Amino acid sequence: MTRLAAADRRAMLLDAALRVIARDGIAEATTRAITAEAGMPQSVFHYCFRSKDELLRELITVTVAELADRAELPTHPLPDIEQSVRAGLHALWKAIIDPPDKQLVLYEITTYALRNPELADLARQQYAGYLHAANRSLTAWAEQAGVRWTVPVPILARLLVTVIDGLGLSWLTDHDSAAALAVIDQFAAHLATLAEPLTTSSLHAAPGHATTSSGAVERSAP
Amino acid sequence: MTRLAAADRRAMLLDAALRVIARDGIAEATTRAITAEAGMPQSVFHYCFRSKDELLRELITVTVAELADRAELPTHPLPDIEQSVRAGLHALWKAIIDPPDKQLVLYEITTYALRNPELADLARQQYAGYLHAANRSLTAWAEQAGVRWTVPVPILARLLVTVIDGLGLSWLTDHDSAAALAVIDQFAAHLATLAEPLTTSSLHAAPGHATTSSGAVERSAP
DNA sequence: ATCCGACTTGGTCAATTGACATATTCGGGT
DNA sequence: ACCCGAATATGTCAATTGACCAAGTCGGAT
Structure with a gap:
């Protein structure tokens, strides 16, 4: 049981959480299940993360x-x-x-x-x-x-x-x-x-299956 | 507070459950939240349904x-x-x-x-x-x-x-x-x-963009 | 009318969960 | 050596949840 930095624990908990969710679903991803999967006491969780939401937020980002x-x-x-x-x-x-x-x-x-x-x-x-x-x-x-x-x-x-x-x-x-x-x-x-x-003379307006919609870009209706 | 048949209660609870899930998500769909949404005491739930899973199963089907x-x-x-x-x-x-x-x-x-x-x-x-x-x-x-x-x-x-x-x-x-x-x-x-x-003479093998795959049917790999 | 069964209700219980408090141990900088 | 802060372990708490019980209440068939 070597002593680890909190940052390492965070990474290990994130990995464990991912395994738990993949195996049992996000509904079963309790703090106890996650810490058990990582082989740590449950109290470690709230030392490394402010809350469960904080872990999930970081998990999504990663x-x-x-x-x-x-x-x-x-x-x-x-x-x-x-x-x-x-x-x-x-x-x-x-x-x-x-x-x-x-x-x-x-x-x-x-x-x-x-x-x-x-x-x-x-x-x-x-x-x-x-x-x-x-x-x-x-x-x-x-x-x-x-x-x-x-x-x-x-x-x-x-x-x-x-x-x-x-x-x-x-x-x-x-x-x-x-x-x-x-x-x-x-x-x-x-x-x-x-x-x-793409020929050198293909600068005329492109034909093809243009739809009726205006030129919709990536984000057109906020 | 008219007296209702259990079958009606079931339908009302199913509808209430759908509203709760649509509003707050399936995680918040507790038996208490559902019965409260339907305006009934919580104990009605286990009179109309054997368990919460039974309700969810029926909800999915419907x-x-x-x-x-x-x-x-x-x-x-x-x-x-x-x-x-x-x-x-x-x-x-x-x-x-x-x-x-x-x-x-x-x-x-x-x-x-x-x-x-x-x-x-x-x-x-x-x-x-x-x-x-x-x-x-x-x-x-x-x-x-x-x-x-x-x-x-x-x-x-x-x-x-x-x-x-x-x-x-x-x-x-x-x-x-x-x-x-x-x-x-x-x-x-x-x-x-x-x-x-679809012409009368179009009985020859259809050309077009046939893929390399064999004729995959609805269920090809069990 | 009355009696039986279907319906209704309030209260309770064990289990789980997120959160935290407290105490103890380690390790390196000086 | 020593000491201060970071890290770890133990224990507990309030809230929530699914489940269910025991006692009622009502309506219709006879």
Whole structure:
């Protein structure tokens, strides 16, 4: 029982809390369960954290940041846009369901944050991070393949995030991985149809499936 | 204080529970809060329900059935496939976020059901119902417009459910209705490209954007 | 009318939980 | 050595919650 710094204890408690939530759900994440998981007496909790909410708040921040990191897709440069998109989506999907236990945690955390008014901004920040990463990925894929999108990238980004997020939720109910991959491939094929070759003379207004909506940007209705 | 039948009490308690969850979240849905919301003494609860789990189980069943009903899209017969799809998606989307309070309830219920092993089948049943409704709607739209899909309908159905579900989750964080509608319109335009005219000579193998996946059906990996 | 069973009520109990108070122990700077 | 603050352990408390009991009250069938 070596003596540890409070900061280390905090990290260990955060990790233990994540394990408890992944295993038993956020409802079972009591201070006693968390400290027991970390192998510490319960009183340590309130020495390292002012309250349980403080731990959860920090847990959300850390988890979201970690996922945002993994969502930064390091794709290989592929000349074909469809293969590039498909590879990127596959990598993202794998990152989402890699530890199947932790998949449900994200949704529990999101709903928990949405319920606490002081944590709602974290959920918003989480989604803004997703959208940002999707924007960057779409742009990168298009550049690598020498194409450009015929639909505003923010709309495509939101669609991408929506598909991945919804797919994760559906995969939680039935664990139908084959169906999920089929949907991903279908979606990749769709995205490929929304790219046009980037020729030197392609400066005219882009045609394509522009929607009736005005040019909706990332945040259009506060 | 008129005397009521136990069956009526059950219905009133279910309704009160739904209101409590919509307002304060499932974590605050205690037996006392529910009975107080219904204006009854707390002891009534265990006279009408064997346990709190029994109420929640029935609540999930009722809520899912109700949503499945509303998801049965009564679309007007539109000749144009894209307009038909768009109208149907708009109706479905409106049904989802019509009472904005109850939107979050569905996700809380789903995660709650996924945590309790004896309720996990309800979540599965919920999604199976969604897929079934999506299948029927897609088929109906195609028939009305005199077209047929160039991609297996089960895949399109899963994609549709995924998009709507994910869109609802993203809408919960930022309430960006304009962006959501833009995504829906974009998705409708996409679906329209996957339909081909149904001519009498169109019995040859359908071309189009068939994916690399084998013909995944509704349930392919148990 | 009356009697039986369905309905109603207030009160209580054991368990859990977040929070804290108090006491003790360690370790390094001087 | 020594001493002060950081770290750790033990114990307890008030509040909440799910569950349930025992005693009532009412209505309709006979």
